Amino acid sequence: MKTDIILCGVGGQGILSIATVIGEAAMHENLYIKQAEVHGMSQRGGDVQSNLRISSNPIHSDLIAKGSADVIISMEPMEALRYLPFLSKEGWIITSSKPFVNIPNYPEVDTVMADLAKVKNVITLDIEQLAKDNEIPRSANVILLGAAQKALGIEYEKLENAIRRVFGRKGDAVVDANLKALAIGKEAQR
Amino acid sequence: MRKLLLGDEAIAQGALDAGLSGVYAYPGTPSTEITEYIQNSKLAVERNVHRRWCTNEKTAMEAALGMSFMGKRALVCMKHVGLNVCADPFVNSGMTGVNGGLVVLVADDPSMHSSQDEQDSRFYGKFAMIPTLEPSTQQEAYDMMEKAYELSEEVCLPVLMRVTTRMAHSRAVVEVKETPRAENELNYDAKASHWVLLPGNAIKRNITVTGQQAELEQRAVNSEYNKYIDGADHSMGVIATGIAYNYLMECYPDGCPYPVLKISQYPMPKELIRRMTAECYAVLIAEEGQPFVEDLVRGVMPGNAVIKGRLTGELPRTGELNPDALKKALGLPVSEGYASCEDVAPRPPALCQGCGHRDVYTALNEVLKDYPNARVFGDIGCYTLGFMPPFKAIHSCVDMGASITMAKGAAGSARCHQRECQHHRHHQRQPHHRYDGWSGLGRYRQVRRHLPWPGYDRRAPQGGCSPAQEHARDHASDA
Numbered sequence: 001m002k003t004d005i006i007l008c009g010v011g012g013q014g015i016l017s018i019a020t021v022i023g024e025a026a027m028h029e030n031l032y033i034k035q036a037e038v039h040g041m042s043q044r045g046g047d048v049q050s051n052l053r054i055s056s057n058p059i060h061s062d063l064i065a066k067g068s069a070d071v072i073i074s075m076e077p078m079e080a081l082r083y084l085p086f087l088s089k090e091g092w093i094i095t096s097s098k099p100f101v102n103i104p105n106y107p108e109v110d111t112v113m114a115d116l117a118k119v120k121n122v123i124t125l126d127i128e129q130l131a132k133d134n135e136i137p138r139s140a141n142v143i144l145l146g147a148a149q150k151a152l153g154i155e156y157e158k159l160e161n162a163i164r165r166v167f168g169r170k171g172d173a174v175v176d177a178n179l180k181a182l183a184i185g186k187e188a189q190r
Numbered sequence: 191m192r193k194l195l196l197g198d199e200a201i202a203q204g205a206l207d208a209g210l211s212g213v214y215a216y217p218g219t220p221s222t223e224i225t226e227y228i229q230n231s232k233l234a235v236e237r238n239v240h241r242r243w244c245t246n247e248k249t250a251m252e253a254a255l256g257m258s259f260m261g262k263r264a265l266v267c268m269k270h271v272g273l274n275v276c277a278d279p280f281v282n283s284g285m286t287g288v289n290g291g292l293v294v295l296v297a298d299d300p301s302m303h304s305s306q307d308e309q310d311s312r313f314y315g316k317f318a319m320i321p322t323l324e325p326s327t328q329q330e331a332y333d334m335m336e337k338a339y340e341l342s343e344e345v346c347l348p349v350l351m352r353v354t355t356r357m358a359h360s361r362a363v364v365e366v367k368e369t370p371r372a373e374n375e376l377n378y379d380a381k382a383s384h385w386v387l388l389p390g391n392a393i394k395r396n397i398t399v400t401g402q403q404a405e406l407e408q409r410a411v412n413s414e415y416n417k418y419i420d421g422a423d424h425s426m427g428v429i430a431t432g433i434a435y436n437y438l439m440e441c442y443p444d445g446c447p448y449p450v451l452k453i454s455q456y457p458m459p460k461e462l463i464r465r466m467t468a469e470c471y472a473v474l475i476a477e478e479g480q481p482f483v484e485d486l487v488r489g490v491m492p493g494n495a496v497i498k499g500r501l502t503g504e505l506p507r508t509g510e511l512n513p514d515a516l517k518k519a520l521g522l523p524v525s526e527g528y529a530s531c532e533d534v535a536p537r538p539p540a541l542c543q544g545c546g547h548r549d550v551y552t553a554l555n556e557v558l559k560d561y562p563n564a565r566v567f568g569d570i571g572c573y574t575l576g577f578m579p580p581f582k583a584i585h586s587c588v589d590m591g592a593s594i595t596m597a598k599g600a601a602g603s604a605r606c607h608q609r610e611c612q613h614h615r616h617h618q619r620q621p622h623h624r625y626d627g628w629s630g631l632g633r634y635r636q637v638r639r640h641l642p643w644p645g646y647d648r649r650a651p652q653g654g655c656s657p658a659q660e661h662a663r664d665h666a667s668d669a
Contacts, residue, residue, distance in 0.1 A: 035361040046539030061440035062360040065513035067527030084528040
C-alpha cells in the first residue's frame with residue numbers, strides 16, 4: 001500500500017497530533033513513513049501543512065508531488081482548497097466545515113463550500129459542533145481522523161490501538177474521549 | 191531498535207550513540223531540535239553530557255573546539271547564517287585541527303522558510319578545507335554521525351555536516367543502535383604546537399592541511415556515501431547531492447535508466463565525476479542549495495560535456511528542489527491534479543494573541559505618529575512579524591543583533607547631515623536639530639525637551655496626559 005496525505009489547517013489547530021496517531025499506526029504495521037513538518041518562525045494563525053507519506057515500500061521523497069496526494073485532511077475549509085494542485089483526481093478531501101477567519105479578505109463561506117463541492121470526493125464535517133454535542137470538546141481533530149479512515153487505507157482497529165498507545169499516558173478519560181471521537185468520524189464517512 | 195525520528199533527532203541520537211561528550215549551540219531554525227533532543231535525552235542525563243546553549247555560534251564553536259582539544263567528542267549546531275557568525279573559529283579550527291572528534295552541524299534553509307538568505311554551507315567547507323558530509327536520508331544522517339567522528343579523528347580535522355530543511359524537519363523510521371559507544375577518555379594533546387596559531391606554527395600547519403586535501407578527496411571517491419550506479423541509457427548521467435537524490439529516485443520507482451552519481455561526501459570525488467562525463471553524453475546536476483557542484487564541474491574551460499542544472503535553467507536557479515522540479519528537468523510528465531483555487535486567500539503568520547510584542551509595537555507606533563520620517567531598526571525573532579500589518583512598525587531586519595548597531599549608524603548619518611547644514615548655513619538652527627546624533631534615544635530625548643508630548647493637544651485637550659494614562663483611562667471599564 002501507499003498513501004500520500006496532506007495535513008493542513010491554521011497554526012495551533014493541532015494537525016500534528018493527527019499525524020502522530022497515523023504515524024504510530026503505520027509504525028506498528030512496519031510501514032515506511034516520511035513526514036515533512038512545518039517548524040520555526042511563529043506559525044500561529046498562519047497556514048500550516050505537513051506532508052505525510054506511508055507505504056509498504058521504501059519512500060524516497062519527503063515531499064509529495066503535484067497531483068498525487070490521496071487525501072487532504074484539513075482542520076479548516078479554505079485551507080483544504082489551498083493544496084488542491086497536489087490532490088490526485090481520485091483523491092479525497094476530509095475537512096472541517098467551520099471557517100477560521102483571522103484575515104480581512106477571507107472569501108465568502110458559500111464560495112468556499114461551492115469550491116469544495118466541485119471536488120469529486122469530499123467529506124465536510126462541523127467537527128467542533130460534533131465534539132461539543134458529544135462532550136468531547138478537545139477531540140475534534142480525531143473526529144476528522146475517523147472520517148478519513150477509509151481514505152487512509154488503515155484498518156479502523158489499528159487506528160484505535162494507535163490512539164490507545166499515543167494517549168495512554170494521559171489517562172483513560174483522554175483515551176476514551178478520543179476513541180469516541182474516532183467512532184463519530186467513522187460514522188460520518190458513510 | 192526502530193524509532194520515528196526527525197532528521198534533527200536522528201543526528202542528535204547518532205551523536206549520542208557515537209560517544210558524544212558535549213553539545214554547544216545557538217538556536218536557529220532548522221537546527222534547534224538537535225540540541226533540544228540531547229538536552230532531554232536520558233542517556234545524556236545519565237552520562238552528564240555537557241549540553242549548553244551559548245551566547246552565539248562563535249562561542250559555541252570555541253567551546254566545542256576546547257572540548258575536542260581535551261580528547262572528547264564534541265558537537266556544535268547552528269543554522270546556516272550562524273556559520274557566518276562563527277566563521278573565524280570555524281575556518282581556524284581547520285588550521286588547528288582537532289584531537290577528539292569534532293562535528294560542526296549546519297542546517298541550511300533553501301527557499302528561506304525561516305531565514306534571510308539561502309547560502310550554501312558547502313562553500314565554507316571547501317574554503318576552510320574541512321571535509322563535508324551531506325546525508326540524503328534520516329537513516330544516513332544517524333549512521334553518518336558515527337562515521338563523521340571516526341573521520342574527524344582519523345584525519346585530525348573537524349567535519350562539517352550539512353543538512354537542509356527537508357532533512358532536518360522530516361520524520362522517518364530510523365534503526366538505532368542498542369548500545370551506545372563509550373565516551374572518549376580525557377586525552378590532552380600535550381606536544382602539539384599547532385594549537386598555537388602563531389605565524390611560525392600556522393605556516394607549517396597550512397602546508398600539512400593543504401597536503402591532506404588529496405587524501406580527503408580519495409576518501410570521498412571511496413566513501414560508502416558516494417555511489418556510482420550505472421544505468422543502461424548513457425545519453426545522460428545524473429549527479430544528485432544530498433536529498434536531491436531522493437527526488438531523483440522518486441521520479442523512477444523502478445530504477446533510474448541513466449547512470450547516477452550520488453554525492454554525500456566532499457571534497458568532490460572528481461574521479462567519479464570524470465567517469466560520468468566520459469561515459470555520458472550529457473550530465474544533469476541536481477543539488478539542494480546553490481549550484482556548488484555544478485559550478486565546479488562546469489569550470490570556465492570549454493569541454494565536450496553538456497552540463498545541465500540550475501545554471502542553465504533545467505532546474506530552478508533558486509529555492510529548494512521538489513519531485514516536480516526533477517520531473518521537469520528529466521522531461522517526465524508532471525501529474526495532473528486539480529487546478530489551483532482562485533478563491534484561496536493568503537494567511538500569513540501573525541504574532542500570537544496576547545503577545546507582549548503587540549503592545550510594544552502599538553505603543554511605538556503611537557509615539558512615532560508625529561514623526562513622519564522615523565525609522566525603526568528591527569531584529570530577528572518572531573517580533574520581525576511587526577513588519578506586517580496591522581503594525582508595519584519596523585524598517586529593517588538583517589542579522590541577529592543588528593537593530594542597535596544599525597540605529598547607531600543611522601543616527602550618526604543624521605549628525606553628519608546636521609553638521610553640513612551648520613557649515614553651509616542653509617538652515618536656521620532649530621531646537622529639534624540639536625540632538626547628539628549617537629542614538630535614536632538621544633534624538634528622542636532632545637525632541638521631548640522641546641516639544642509637547644505627542645498626544646498633548648490632539649487627544650487630551652482638557653489637560654494632557656501620557657499615552658499610558660490615556661490607555662488606563664480608555665480601558666478602565668474593560669476590566
